[in-house]
Amino acid sequence: MPTAVHAACPHDCPDACGVLITIEDGRATKIQGDPAHPVTRGFLCAKVAKYLDRVYSPDRVLYPMRRVAPKGTCGPGTPAQQAFERISWDQALDEITRRLRRIIAQSGPESILPYSYGGNLGALNGASMDRRFFHRLGASQLERTICSSAGEEGLKSVIGVKLGTEPEQFAHSRYIIAWGANIHGNNVHLWPFIEEARRRGAKLVVIDPYKTRTAKFADWHLPINPGTDAALALGMMHVIINDGLHDTGYVSRHTVGFDALKARVQDYPLEKVAHWTGISAADIRRLATEYATGRPSVIRVNYGIQRSERGGMAMRAVAMLPCLIGSWKEIGGGLQLSTSGAFGLNKTALEMPELMQKALGRPARVVNMVQLGHALNSLDAPPLQALFVYNSNPAAICPNHNQVIRGLRRPDLFTVVHEQFFTDTTDYADIVLPATTFFEHKDLQAAYGHYYLQVSNQAIEPLGECRSNVDLFRTLAQRMGFEDECFRETVDAMIDRVLDSPNPWLKGITRDRLEHEDHIRLDFSNDGGTAAPGRPAERSSAEVAPFLPFAEGNFPTPSGKAEFYSEALKRQGLNPVVAFTPPDESRHGAHAAAFPLELLARKSDNHLNSTFANLPSVRKLEPTLGMIEMHATDADARGIRDGDRVRAFNPRGEIVLQARVNRSVPPGVVAARLDWARFGPGSRNINVLTSEKLTDMGNAATFYSVSVEVELFRA
Ligand SMILES: Nc1nc2c(c(=O)[nH]1)N[C@H]1C(S)=C(S)[C@@H](COP(=O)(O)OP(=O)(O)OC[C@H]3O[C@@H](n4cnc5c(=O)[nH]c(N)nc54)[C@H](O)[C@@H]3O)O[C@H]1N2
Ligand SMILES: Nc1nc2c(c(=O)[nH]1)N[C@H]1C(S)=C(S)[C@@H](COP(=O)(O)OP(=O)(O)OC[C@H]3O[C@@H](n4cnc5c(=O)[nH]c(N)nc54)[C@H](O)[C@@H]3O)O[C@H]1N2
Numbered sequence: 001m002p003t004a005v006h007a008a009c010p011h012d013c014p015d016a017c018g019v020l021i022t023i024e025d026g027r028a029t030k031i032q033g034d035p036a037h038p039v040t041r042g043f044l045c046a047k048v049a050k051y052l053d054r055v056y057s058p059d060r061v062l063y064p065m066r067r068v069a070p071k072g073t074c075g076p077g078t079p080a081q082q083a084f085e086r087i088s089w090d091q092a093l094d095e096i097t098r099r100l101r102r103i104i105a106q107s108g109p110e111s112i113l114p115y116s117y118g119g120n121l122g123a124l125n126g127a128s129m130d131r132r133f134f135h136r137l138g139a140s141q142l143e144r145t146i147c148s149s150a151g152e153e154g155l156k157s158v159i160g161v162k163l164g165t166e167p168e169q170f171a172h173s174r175y176i177i178a179w180g181a182n183i184h185g186n187n188v189h190l191w192p193f194i195e196e197a198r199r200r201g202a203k204l205v206v207i208d209p210y211k212t213r214t215a216k217f218a219d220w221h222l223p224i225n226p227g228t229d230a231a232l233a234l235g236m237m238h239v240i241i242n243d244g245l246h247d248t249g250y251v252s253r254h255t256v257g258f259d260a261l262k263a264r265v266q267d268y269p270l271e272k273v274a275h276w277t278g279i280s281a282a283d284i285r286r287l288a289t290e291y292a293t294g295r296p297s298v299i300r301v302n303y304g305i306q307r308s309e310r311g312g313m314a315m316r317a318v319a320m321l322p323c324l325i326g327s328w329k330e331i332g333g334g335l336q337l338s339t340s341g342a343f344g345l346n347k348t349a350l351e352m353p354e355l356m357q358k359a360l361g362r363p364a365r366v367v368n369m370v371q372l373g374h375a376l377n378s379l380d381a382p383p384l385q386a387l388f389v390y391n392s393n394p395a396a397i398c399p400n401h402n403q404v405i406r407g408l409r410r411p412d413l414f415t416v417v418h419e420q421f422f423t424d425t426t427d428y429a430d431i432v433l434p435a436t437t438f439f440e441h442k443d444l445q446a447a448y449g450h451y452y453l454q455v456s457n458q459a460i461e462p463l464g465e466c467r468s469n470v471d472l473f474r475t476l477a478q479r480m481g482f483e484d485e486c487f488r489e490t491v492d493a494m495i496d497r498v499l500d501s502p503n504p505w506l507k508g509i510t511r512d513r514l515e516h517e518d519h520i521r522l523d524f525s526n527d528g529g530t531a532a533p534g535r536p537a538e539r540s541s542a543e544v545a546p547f548l549p550f551a552e553g554n555f556p557t558p559s560g561k562a563e564f565y566s567e568a569l570k571r572q573g574l575n576p577v578v579a580f581t582p583p584d585e586s587r588h589g590a591h592a593a594a595f596p597l598e599l600l601a602r603k604s605d606n607h608l609n610s611t612f613a614n615l616p617s618v619r620k621l622e623p624t625l626g627m628i629e630m631h632a633t634d635a636d637a638r639g640i641r642d643g644d645r646v647r648a649f650n651p652r653g654e655i656v657l658q659a660r661v662n663r664s665v666p667p668g669v670v671a672a673r674l675d676w677a678r679f680g681p682g683s684r685n686i687n688v689l690t691s692e693k694l695t696d697m698g699n700a701a702t703f704y705s706v707s708v709e710v711e712l713f714r715a
């Protein structure tokens with residue numbers, strides 16, 4: 001008899017879908033979106049709809065492997081497996097613990113670096129036993145800021161917390177701005193709510209330098225110059241404030257710094273903003289007016305705008321808009337960057353940073369994940385001797401690829417990779433360990449695009465000798481002789497522990513309930529955790545929906561108000577109000593003469609960063625892999641025609657791609673897709689051109705501030 005098991009997709013995606021897996025004779029035979037999940041609504045994205053291809057792929061890593069060929073020898077055409085021999089788990093664990101012990105004896109535990117990110121966002125398999133293990137070891141800490149921390153800091157500098165409009169409310173919006181947000185590609189479960197709103201007459205505006213599928217389907221696409229969003233938001237606020245379109249009541253009750261903001265926007269007349277952004281003064285005026293008057297209006301801002309040098313300030317500027325027009329009061333108003341701040345899980349209990357005290361008597365040093373190339377090649381006192389990779393594929397996704405590879409090639413670097421597949425990174429691993437997929441283990445799943453918590457049940461037995469991240473690090477801890485009780489904790493006990501949190505919105509949500517109900521919406525009728533200390537939210541307990549966190553202010557900022565002026569930013573040496581400075585790597589930067597084009601090293605609509613890129617059925621959904629898209633003006637100026645082979649280069653590297661001359665990008669901008677390096681010419685990908693430079697806030701990556709030149713390739 002077929003049975004259906006409820007699971008939750010743990011991939012790095014705001015949608016965190018509820019999934020039903022059909023099992024027959026111990027084998028998964030079907031996957032579908034859970035029709036009962038209010039955001040998943042019964043469908044999955046194209047990549048996870050084909051997940052059986054991934055789980056049962058002949059290319060899965062199923063057994064521990066040891067390298068028998070030099071590092072980096074598995075280029076195109078060489079089956080990765082040939083570089084390895086199969087070993088037992090015992091042999092693998094013995095070798096790992098022996099080498100880690102030797103490294104610790106020689107140069108101390110901080111010469112070991114864990115490297116993980118978004119492969120699995122399950123509460124347990126994302127960050128739990130692994131963190132305990134590396135804390136207890138005293139390994140260097142990884143600063144995990146490759147994705148979202150600039151936006152997070154920018155948002156919090158205004159509203160204090162990562163909360164936003166729930167997806168269901170978008171159906172009630174009249175004016176929707178997708179700002180640096182590729183909804184149709186990266187957040188597809190928001191789309192039906194937007195379509196519902198549009199059927200009722202709502203307008204969708206997309207602000208994105210690239211003509212995404214979202215932009216093609218929109219009512220209005222504004223192809224903004226990369227890295228100039230703060231200027232656009234300032235221009236909009238110039239119109240809103242000077243035309244008196246702001247909500248004076250909301251502003252006076254719930255914000256601080258309005259006078260400073262009012263003075264600041266006078267520095268941004270529309271002609272000046274038009275010059276920076278490439279959007280005409282008339283269009284800026286129209287956008288501002290429609291946004292302020294077409295109520296309720298909502299902004300789905302996503303992480304696209306903050307992958308630029310001053311991405312924190314850009315997010316700060318955009319976050320001011322709903323505070324200025326008071327749209328937080330309205331169902332279908334406000335803004336969403338992320339919903340993750342609502343879950344308030346007891347992560348400290350899972351990660352146990354206090355274990356570092358035991359190992360080192362102090363917190364271990366911190367290494368930024370964006371700067372892995374630098375860390376592997378140049379870090380001192382102590383230099384890195386071991387890299388332990390899981391939930392990540394740094395040889396594909398990390399900026400400044402050439403430096404990363406140079407570091408990974410070091411024969412003296414001991415590299416362990418826990419993976420589901422032989423990726424770009426396993427090409428440099430000494431030991432590869434087999435990892436389960438979410439079909440093969442249990443977990444708890446929060447979200448960053450909605451407010452439902454889910455339990456993800458194990459649907460099938462692990463394939464081959466695969467182990468989950470939790471199991472791997474539990475075993476390793478025991479092999480290292482760590483006797484702490486926490487290394488014996490079961491998965492269920494850990495789920496109980498992480499749910500045991502002071503967050504009022506988790507009150508009454510237990511593992512048992514989750515196992516019976518599959519998904520549970522956070523209980524916002526309980527007293528709001530958004531309130532600053534001493535400022536209890538004024539919601540009645542009978543009120544269950546909709547969630548309007550800032551209708552009555554209650555911003556958990558230092559002042560308890562939305563901050564148009566921030567003392568905290570001032571202390572960090574940043575502009576306490578808001579300001580625009582163009583990226584150094586842009587048409588306005590110092591190197592613009594030699595490298596005049598702005599590169600968007602973008603994600604694929606059907607991959608998830610580098611995940612799924614190796615599956616033929618998914619790969620064929622991506623028509624622009626291996627290509628660089630450019631505008632006819634830039635192509636003509638360089639004698640490039642559609643289909644020509646071209647060389648894209650800057651001081652960090654070069655890559656040969658096929659030119660695609662089309663209307664996807666405005667003049668001055670080129671775009672290419674992130675792919676596995678292995679599939680690229682010379683085993684390279686677009687990250688040879690991206691930089692390790694960090695953003696103004698949050699130490700994040702600047703994937704979208706990249707100056708390049710492109711020329712015809714002559715072999
Ligand atoms: N299909 C698919 N889904 C995914 C992912 C994936 O790789 N593929 N990745 C997942 C992950 S890790 C994340 S973080 C989210 C990210 O999802 P999004 O936040 O949507 O992130 P991006 O695709 O990086 O950027 C969104 C858009 O911003 C545009 N953009 C670039 N620079 C600028 C700029 O300066 N200003 C403006 N206004 N726009 C700009 C890009 O062209 C892009 O279309 O998606 C997740 N979902
Ligand atoms: N050029 C360019 N580079 C980018 C980006 C971009 O837009 N452009 N986006 C950046 C962003 S936003 C992000 S978030 C990062 C993402 O960088 P990563 O987090 O490294 O993301 P993925 O490429 O998805 O790689 C995750 C890996 O984890 C593995 N994995 C999945 N589940 C598990 C598990 O349970 N256990 C273990 N051990 N492994 C597992 C998968 O097989 C996969 O190889 O990339 C960044 N890099």
Ligand code: SF4
Binds near residue numbers: 014189
């Ligand atoms: S990747 Fe995103 S859209 Fe696709 S199934 Fe997972 S959560 Fe849903």
Ligand SMILES: [Mo]
Binds near residue numbers: 146147148
């Ligand atoms: Mo990300």
